[in-house]
Amino acid sequence: MAPEMSEKTQSSRATRLARWLVSGPPLLFLAVFFLLPSAIMVLASFRYPGEFGGLAPLFSTVPGVLHGLTFETYQFFFSDIIYVQVFLKSFLVALATTLICLLLAYPLALLIARSPKKSRDLMVLLVILPFASNFLVRVYAWMILLGPQAALSQAINAVLALFGLTPVHLLFSPFAVLVGMVYVHLPFMVLPLYTNLEKHDPMLLDAAQDCGANAWQRFWRITFPLSMPGILSGAALVFIPVLGMFAIPDILGGTGDMLIGNLIKEQFLGTRDWPFGSTLSIMLTLAVLAVAWLAARLGRGGKYYA
């Protein structure tokens, strides 16, 4: 009896060790690069800003020097409606980008998923090909494409002139920001959708047709609901990064097109108000967590796809 038991505990000790060896490094990574910075950020948000950037000391005996902990940054955030407005605007931009990406990506993903196996891989490669060049370079390219001298602007303004309307400026506008956001994030919607659609059993569509469903009903009642997990992960992969994005509004947007990302960047690199930057970051993180929680809740119906 006894030796068996010790063997058992030994083997369970071995599996426990193996489990730590496998899950240890990723956990360590998360601790060092996510938990620790988050903790620092939370702490920083309750501090005063330093005189020349950074943080004011926690303890100081010098009179007149701000020190210690405070709720000031949070009071400041809610005292001015403009910050909430920037948050709302960022949410709207993220929502619009997600919806436009979904509308553009769905037909594409469906087309790829229903192509012959051989051409599918090539098409997926084409979808991810833009990642081969630098993200900033691609966004700057849009600056040229949307510029006043470019064919697009010229054509639109020529048409507008026909009707006697004032010419429009495409670049440095919310429109340009949206174009850039959609362009950059489209593959993140296409790939999860394709991965989902590719797994659908074509027999189900035959069965639906056999039951009297026409092409639209087959899509709406079978393909679409079954693709919900793909839609949700695509939406999360687009919505969350767009919410924090600052480079695209910086490059393609006008002065009025500031989003949360720009605001946060401004606190750290511009006005050097680290505590307020931290507060904004925490607000953003909470917002993202709320969205992720909502997506997970909505996606719970996906249990029958296994």
Next chain:
Amino acid sequence: MAMLEIKNVTRRFGDFSAVENVSLSIESGEFFTLLGPSGCGKTTILRMLAGFDLPDAGQILLDGKDMVDTPPEKRPVRTVFQNYALFPHMTVAQNVAFPLKMARIPAAVQRKQLQEALEQVHLTDKAAAYPHELSGGQKQRVALARGLVSRPRLLLLDEPLGALDAKLREEMQVDLINLQRDVGITFVFVTHAQVEALALSHRIAVMRAGKVEQVDEPSRLYSAPCNRFVADFIGHINLLDASVLQAAHGHHVHLDIAGLGEVLAPPHVGLASGGKGYFAIRPEQVRIGVHEEVRELKNHFSATVQQFLYRGDVTVYKVRLDNGMVLEALLPNAAPGRARLFEVGDTVSVGWRHDAGVFLVA
């Protein structure tokens, strides 16, 4: 005119004919089975009936109307797919009601027909379950209910019992027979399992390599196969090389079995003296024994027991005839002590009645 007429239908894939010049007439209310080995074109025929595939030549008439221009969703035909093809995101009730919903049947009627269909397949208590929560047999019944709920003219079943284990399959066979009789809908059933086909069908079409070999009632198919393929495919059968000695002589024909001698067989149209072929006789028609009763049969020979297989309900003896041919004989084990009447090496007599067996032209 029959309800369903398949007229000279051919379907080619490239140079290969999956279905070649097939003609079948299926009557209203019939349980009709397409039986044949895997790859003989059964599914291809069903797909053409459902409308997922079109014939390259020939016609399919349902109630006298050519179906070629009617897409699957407009045909009064439903299919029970081999792997069920249930919609995983819908409950049992939603799955079964799907055809009603597509047909825009009024909600009250939908509820009534759904209830009826669920009762027919004994799934009323599973109405709210999802397909992944069901056993294989239950999924099978959902697929059946979905096929029957909107009262199609024709229900196509593609090896619907193939994925079930043996015991469940037998239960489902009984259920299917009862269900078909109750609803009165014409079934076209596809299987490669001859036992299943014999048990279920009113009529069976035996297929081989895209062609129909024989269409008949199960008992006729079993007792009077038209050629060697059908004889071999349906059940077990002993095939002995034979030639016709005398085509018609009263109530039987005289055959010569190579190296064994003359046997009497039932008469058969279109036989000519000297014709070569096989004498085919079922194992259960072959008597085996040491007593007078066997030797009193018109056809009897001596043989040596070579092997026996105890199967519980029956024992199968393989005996070697004097000409070296091996014959299977089947003895029911109805009485105790019958399981092992003979031992390997025993000399026995085998025989069969003069009206048993059939001569098949080579």
